[in-house]
Amino acid sequence: MKLAFVNEPVNSFVNPVDREAQIKAIEAVEASFGKRYPIVIGGQEFFTDKEIKSINPSDTSQVVGLAASATPELADKAVKVAYENFPAWSQTSFAERARILWRAASIMRKRRFELNATMILEAGKTWIEADADTAEAIDFCEFYAHEAIRYGQPQPVIPTAGEDDEMTYIPIGPVVVIPPWNFPLAITAGMTVAALVTGNTVVLKPASPTPVIAWKLFEILHEAGLPSGVLQYVPGSGGAVGDILVGHPLTRMVAFTGSMDVGIHINALAAKVAPGQIWLKRVIAEMGGKDAIIVADDGNIKEAAAAITASAFGFQGQKCSACSRAILDAAIYDDVMAEVVAATKKLKVGPAKDPNSQVGPVITESAMNSILGYMEIGKKEGKLLCGGGRADGPGYFLQPTIFGDVPAGARIEQEEIFGPVLSVTKADNYDHAIQIANGTIYGLTGAVFSRSQARLEQARRDFHVGNLYFNRKCTGALVCAQPFGGFNMSGTDSKAGGGDYLLLFLQAKTVCQKL
């Protein structure tokens, strides 16, 4: 048993041995292109006529894999099997389950370059972004294993005289896990292993653009000793099978991360009690963001500009934590913008598998079209400072795009675009900047650049986001150090990677015996 948690270091690929290993792993994953992946329920494989085609967004002629796509009957079966297998799994010990996560983390380390390569090719992550995703998945396994040991202990109660009182945490039941494609290993692993280590059975419905990396997680957990039938792997279109999984009377909980619209829909459906259902379902829903970086008139301009550029365009702006708004004090607006625009124009857009690419493709054609639509809206609402359209290449490449002089309240300043588009707004002063930053329905991440401790304290109190950063970028939350989750329409603030997270997958039982 490990007593301390330490974050997994990320690879900067400066070492030629690592570079060579990553190139070889990319070639190996390319050699597996076109492979078929089954649905697995209760350890049984199912291939279906309808398949999900996982496309390489950097080169849309390439099919990374073909995943069987669940029918309504299979979705129903998956929940039933998760329910049937719950009693046995729920009786295993916290320590036994934690050991599976520790072994999974160790297998992920061994397969790290392969996992990175899969995300480079399936999700369009650049090398560094893919490696950070794998590192975070390892962190979730290590940290939740560590936390499970803590939650597995009897909890402190003070017994009354003449009685023996005890409170323990027990699992709650079958959990439907619905992750997004943007952290297709880390978030998928995080929600899945949290549910498993607390003793729940799981139906995992991966995001449709990224079923292959989710399959690898499924494979690793079994290699690590997870008994078959505890975790069901059920790819399928969210629209077609999502309601069956969420609405099923035997589903006890839904762990969702994705867009606000889908989160609202899931929350409403889960609230309905289906015939035969004997519990109120629990829902955690981590949703979108419209995250802002504020630069005060006393902020470090160079550091702020570098942070804005990195947070806005890392993984093509497709992070829930991405900086999609810069809010700059009028006094330093021109200086900051000169730096941000110059740095953005230098960003190299290209295929994710090329280690020199800094900005890869966006995930799908429909995402690309939606982002292009916002670029057109931006051209009317603000001043186009760079980018504004497609970039060359055989994939879904877009130019990193910045709009200046965007009025607060404009659509591109309010709606989540989820692509490489930054909206920049001028504030009259610091109070005004905070007011603009808070003026959205979301509340996920934010950052402030200022040299004044008093101003930072003001933001600590008034800037209403779940993850707030001072004098650094607003992306890249670390497991355990910066538990992650947002306020308002950014979700239920479940704080993934934090000490309270596993509690969401547990229920407490109190037993009192008269002595």
Ligand code: NAP
């Ligand atoms: P999405 O479109 O909402 O999809 C998320 C998941 O929900 C996918 O697995 C999707 O399946 C499924 N789904 C779709 N319709 C459903 C339905 N009716 N019932 C049940 N499931 C359904 O989001 P995305 O495009 O994958 O991810 C991007 C979004 O996630 C952004 O809004 C981003 O901000 C958010 N996000 C939030 C966090 C956070 O921690 N707050 C972290 C990462 C991402 P299909 O793929 O088959 O449609």
Ligand code: MG
């Ligand atoms: Mg794809």
